[in-house]
Amino acid sequence: MTARTPSEVYNWRVYATAFAATWAAVMMGYDSAFIGTSVSLTSFKDEFGLENLSAAAFATVSANIVSAFQAGCFFGAFFGYPIGYYWGRKYGLLLSSLVFCLGSALQVGASSKTGLGLIYGGRVVCGLGIGVASNLAPIYVAEISPPAIRGRLVGMYEFCWQIGGVIGFWINYGTTLNIPAGHKQWVIAFAIQLIPGGLLFFGSLFLTESPRWLMSRDREDAALRSLMYLRNLPKDAHYVQEELSETREAIRHERSLAGAGFWGPLRTVFSSPNLLWRLFLAQSLFAWQNATGINAINYYSPTIFKSVGVSGSSSLLTTGVYGIIKMVGAVIWLLYLIDTLGRRKLLYIGSIGGCLCMYYVGAYIAIADPAAHPSTTLTAGGESAVAFLYIWTIFYSPTWNRNSMASEAFPQHVRTFTGACTSASNWLYTFIIARFTPDMFLSMGYGVYIFFATLMVLSVPYVFFFIPETKLIPLEYMDELFGADVKAWNANRIVLERIAAQHANISSQDQAEQGKSDISMREEDNKDERY
Template structure:
């Protein structure tokens, strides 16, 4: 299919696009299923009458319930924030494989604590479990995108990192529908809300057991001076012999890049931290990548994910089952949008293009919803029948989802995983992930109060932030599509205009490839000197 065609940075053997690289990426992105599920199920779970009854929340005032629900949701985000930095520690000392193994183990401990909460224990154990789950997810959100970016061939790097987003949305769909299912088939009881919390063990367990089979990142192994193991793992991932020209060339680029980076930064745990804060361009990239998550949360996504029942009530949707059904449809649209983004947009249309499209379409949709609520005031005219005005608002809400899901939902993670050199990537990814969770914490902590105080103004607020993000993306963010990781720093050279940087760097990449190909033709592999040099190269690694 033309839409699935790969744009390669060099002539690439077909063996490179094999099942092993996809299988390892899928295992790692079970981390995203954990994140997606936890982001989706909690908002509808705490709105269940059975949950409110279990923890004596039924008779709470609106302000008291808003405070408690905001705490249940936001302590998870706080755990994720700190977990993102713990992910740097685990990523450096344990690597990607065992770091993901640890994150899933922590996640399941937190899930177990949440399942142990009941009317006798109160919410204290629930809060503790939510924090610990967040800690595990924070670690995973750091390491999973890095791992996938490091093992992926350049032509499908965006697609494989996109699996992270697809799995996130898959988990979200399950999370949005789980409570609709239990309300339809299980009467209000402890069991009704317990099931949704217990399902957390499925993605957590899949990542835990799958991690034992992961092939450790060759890039991380080289950074730890385990060169022979790195070459072996790279050959496994590319499904080629260790002395295959493609493997030798890619391994040489990895080794040379890391040697160069070490000459600038030095080795050690604090080396990357010092390097980032000592480098003006890396500090700039940290701010740039972190700010993408400011704009991502500025779309209103976390307000919707965690408080979807409140969102739909403000539009005029009444009845718990109707609200849960509407939320479930929202989750399906997000999943479809993520699939379109993964299969086509991210590696074809580019990062900047999809972000601009998402901001424009999302802003128009949010402005419409805010205007409808301001004029019709559906909350002041409750009815069991959904009015035509409410239907139009729902349509624009789904339209907002259509624009958001294949754009802002996953693209910031791709850019954040791509634009930093290997020797600082675990630290910078920790900063990117922490930024996401920090701004998510701010939004989730204050969304209930924002709806109480601002009403329709919440939608106008998010729409305006999306408008402001447009010049930011166009004038400040360079395109990273198809740029080799080892040449990403060229996008940020002094004087390089972000909106022109991609074309300039790609022209250089093609020129380099052409010179290398010309040299290969001149010195044919059949020549004795070429063969001897290649053999010496492999032996030096072994």
């Protein structure tokens, strides 16, 4: 790419296009936050006859409602690969928004007459749409972004996720304060899902298709028009022609590596032990991410805060504050920490700080046993437990909140397929946590916090021995970073030294060539003087 990027490239169109696509993340963040509090509302329980169920029976119903969404997401993530390959990014996102809105409408149509069937079915359908979008939206944004602002635009995806989460955490607090208990009170939170889903649908109508996808389908004229629109430059602009040429060459190279067609990336990954190892590591990080307890807190926050003595509408208020803290931590991660401290250090900090907080909360519940001593006001010990849950969030949000390896560790020609695999694995682990957390609280009590804290301790040696630091490593050197001749704890230093040595050699060769050229020119000058 040319050294100087024209100022026209950083225009409103590329920002607006990326923002429209990342509304998919608002849908995901909202669901992770609102559903747990909605199911806990007395009005919801009364509507579907759940108020007289035993604690164990209600835990099962609650877990089924929450986890039906993740089950749909798991399969949707895999569907995202063929949909993105054959239909493209634009129409894939359009389809995902339609499916999501259909699922949301089904849930809104549920009542005491229909029973929970529409809730279950609607959440599975919503999950299918979200699974597709979770695969395609980050890929689309990365493909349309100018290199200099790619990180910023891709980061909007995480930011939108947190926006959806904050809205989801606060929505039921607002409805309980302002709307009398009844059908309308609980259904509002379900109906609000239609807003981000509808905005993604209408936004997708105006998206321009990814130039890179169009080039991969040999539609160069359409790719040129899309690139002209996104870069705000005429077709004969040097920047546009150079980017088009580089994309054409990159696709040709990828086809030579993976083979043309739908199955090429699959053959490449499954025939390469190194790529399979990277895929395992990227998927395992999602397992460790869920082992922090994040999705237990996200989906069952009222249960979490109730366990330390918070009751009534106060549990919804404390949940809302938790959402704000989580969003602020994610923003700090995006703007500063990830490129300053690197990945491994952040994971160490998150695990060590987070486990201490979890151990404290577990110890408080074990000693004070707030469930056996109910109170309308929170004790000093309970306040300290809530504070440590907030501190845990401060440690988690800028550290384990995002698995960057899923997007950094793989070559471009297989990234769409590996993205589908890693996204599906994330939803699988989230499903496991969402399905079994209520049962864990019934059978383990305070042991749930000890369990998650211990897993966070175990994540530290795992990261040390198996997860290399990707900070400052160009994507072209990922093969070396994950090579068999380096270890995870020193791979970053060794690869950076190799890169520096290669650059030094190139510089020396350039100087030698320049020296030879100077000598040749002097000889020619002397020859001219003799004649």
